[in-house]
Amino acid sequence: DARVTQTPRHKVTEMGQEVTMRCQPILGHNTVFWYRQTMMQGLELLAYFRNRAPLDDSGMPKDRFSAEMPDATLATLKIQPSEPRDSAVYFCASGLGRDAETETQYFGPGTRLLVL
Amino acid sequence: KQEVTQIPAALSVPEGENLVLNCSFTDSAIYNLQWFRQDPGKGLTSLLLIQSSQREQTSGRLNASLDKSSGRSTLYIAASQPGDSATYLCAVPSNTGKLIFGQGTTLQVKP
Numbered sequence: 001d002a003r004v005t006q007t008p009r010h011k012v013t014e015m016g017q018e019v020t021m022r023c024q025p026i027l028g029h030n031t032v033f034w035y036r037q038t039m040m041q042g043l044e045l046l047a048y049f050r051n052r053a054p055l056d057d058s059g060m061p062k063d064r065f066s067a068e069m070p071d072a073t074l075a076t077l078k079i080q081p082s083e084p085r086d087s088a089v090y091f092c093a094s095g096l097g098r099d100a101e102t103e104t105q106y107f108g109p110g111t112r113l114l115v116l
Numbered sequence: 117k118q119e120v121t122q123i124p125a126a127l128s129v130p131e132g133e134n135l136v137l138n139c140s141f142t143d144s145a146i147y148n149l150q151w152f153r154q155d156p157g158k159g160l161t162s163l164l165l166i167q168s169s170q171r172e173q174t175s176g177r178l179n180a181s182l183d184k185s186s187g188r189s190t191l192y193i194a195a196s197q198p199g200d201s202a203t204y205l206c207a208v209p210s211n212t213g214k215l216i217f218g219q220g221t222t223l224q225v226k227p
Binding site for chain 1: 148150152159165
């Protein structure tokens, strides 16, 4: 049963600390998306990768956020330094990345982040 | 269990037409409702978010309405353009926060 995994599932940290969230996409998927969800803003796209290369990170605050794919099985989202307004659920999703199609994105369970 | 349905599944219109996309949900106790656009090979782009206390939201040529009591939302697109061609998804959060998506409406606007 292939699924997207994310770690940690929950993270509580203090303002100013570095936070690293990890995502393992479904094997064989070559597109990875990072989303942030809050009740006030809903789901927002932060960045996405195709074949490990960043295609669009315009939704991500560049001064404190960074996203990378060290290899095809791992995507990371870092916040440094973290701020209380970063508190949200961060979702990773993966897909097969067929340019000519709109297709299902498979979402991970999310990382619930609380910055005090 | 919340279920979200979108009709029609696909829609093709000539450029310039006004159109309405429909979204219905079975549990009216929602916190908000969000409309997204999905282009081939790209991430979901948030278009409009309506809080449960609101009846509509507008952004440019887009207008989304929400009627909680009847479990419906509509996305109105005025003066459609070929660039509006995409799949449109609506979603509501479950009581655990997980987003529940409709199946989407694939829109094609012909020049």
